[in-house]
Amino acid sequence: MDRYHEMAMFDALSERPSLASAARRLNVSGATMARAIARLEARLGVVLLQRSTQGVVLTPAGSAFMADCSRILKAVGEAEASAKGLHVKPQGSLTVLMPSLFSRHVMPPMLAEYLDAYPQITLFAHYHDRFPHINEEGLDVAVWIGTLPDSSLIARPVGFVTSVVCASPTYLSASGVPAKPDDLKRHRLIATHAFKGYVHWDFQEQGSPTCIKVRCQLSCATVQAAIDAAAHGAGLIRCLNYPLHDDFENGRLQRVLQRYEGPALPVHVIYRERRSASMRVRSFVDFIVDALRGHPALHVATE
Template sequence: MGRHHEMLMFHAISQSPSLASAAQRLNVSGPTVVRAIARLEARLGVQLLSRSTRGVLLTEAGAAFMADCSRILKEVDEAEACAQGLHVQAQGSLTVLLPLLFSRYVMAPLLADYMDLYPEIRVFAQYHDRIANMNEEGLDVAVLVGHLPSSALIARAVGNVRSIVCASPAYLAAHGEPVVPQDLRNHRLIATQANQDRVQWSFQMQGEPSNIRARTRLSCATLQSAIDAATHGAGVTRCVSYPLYDYLNSGRLRRVLQPYEPPSTPVQVVYRERRKAPMRVRSFVDYIVERLREHPAMRPDVC
């Protein structure tokens, strides 16, 4: 019996409560399944199943091997379907990791458009502002705002985000425009976190990082509420650039202290390295990369 058939036998157990039901699913005898699993355990040199009166359970090694079997068998099915011309368009399940705030302001409409274009794709979206272990967590694609640590992952750059200080034209007309970061101490500052009586904003002065610590006049519980307050003339706020592009382009907010902004942060679409990524992964990566590179929030200057 070949390795592919051994994997099929073993994978059937994940979808069945017992060896007997797994055998019934595969249309083979129970002893055939038992012998196949025994040969597999002997060849691998590890115990994959723990047998008891209540049935069979996966050992730790068995659970890890089951995850690999599921992935490999899925790729085999996709390869055969492609060879037979069955995949007119991408189909299957896709697990993606997206940054929370970036998804709200940028990714949400792109994700909806992608699902309209590829109705046979089921998307499982996770929202976290972190760098995940894509292999261990079974992720297909991740959008990362930040620098990618050294890894075997493929990363496609789509743009950059910046940390921007801004205020409404009406506020700047009434209170003057800060020329250097130290001027912020004389302005009404709006914090983007609740109960924050002081802010510490980083800048770059003559190529060196520099921090300005100053009292706030208004502390908002959410980023959007701080933007809204600044738009209505409540003061000066600072936040990442991607929620601001529409406010800046429309003139409702004005960017200040641009020469002192810290270096920008890259945005990348990341996926696991394979010689040939499945069509569902390629379709998502290609679509999102193209759309993000065209997005006004990713441009070097958002105003």
């Protein structure tokens, strides 16, 4: 068996976390699948899978090799499609990574509209608040909030977001509106991390950075839980503005201390290739860049 087919068999485990189910997907016997993985491990000199009665789990070396296999097999498929003249219309699979709260507040209608426009695309959307390692993870496109590290990746700017402090009108009516950051010491604050007893909120005061450390009365495991608590009058929350856009529009939350907010953070769509990017990558990047640039939550002031 050649290396391509060994890699294809190993890649089948990305969707079927057992040798038997992956074998059924490829319509081969379990013994054939096991022998292919064993040959791979012997040739590479590393253990790719940890086996148990519950199935198989990738080792760190296996995870890295899986990402490389997925990327290489995808490139081979694109090369064959191009040779056949199938590259005219976007098709195939696309893997994207975006910040977690984008999955609820920004991306759903955009993804639905893109899939309506390109029905031959299969989209795998991952959500995580970390810098995307596109090459290592086999990703095609990612959205990143914040300063970009030095990288060979292509980055297209789509807007800005900023950290804001807010609370419900009911809470502010009962407890008063803070006029300056130091006033927060007399308010109920909500932390966006579980088991966190204090919040450390950074501000800009008369052009200089300042930090307020205040004990909080409520700590939430997720930002969304903290937002919901604030909307029900539990206190003040500080987070990026984009998941709050609808709450500001409908009056559930009210923004405070706006003059003390720090610099806005840039938002970019990033990907690997430029001229050599496949049609499916180019179609998604062009579509999502236009859609994000039109989203009102990314139109905050940059000064």
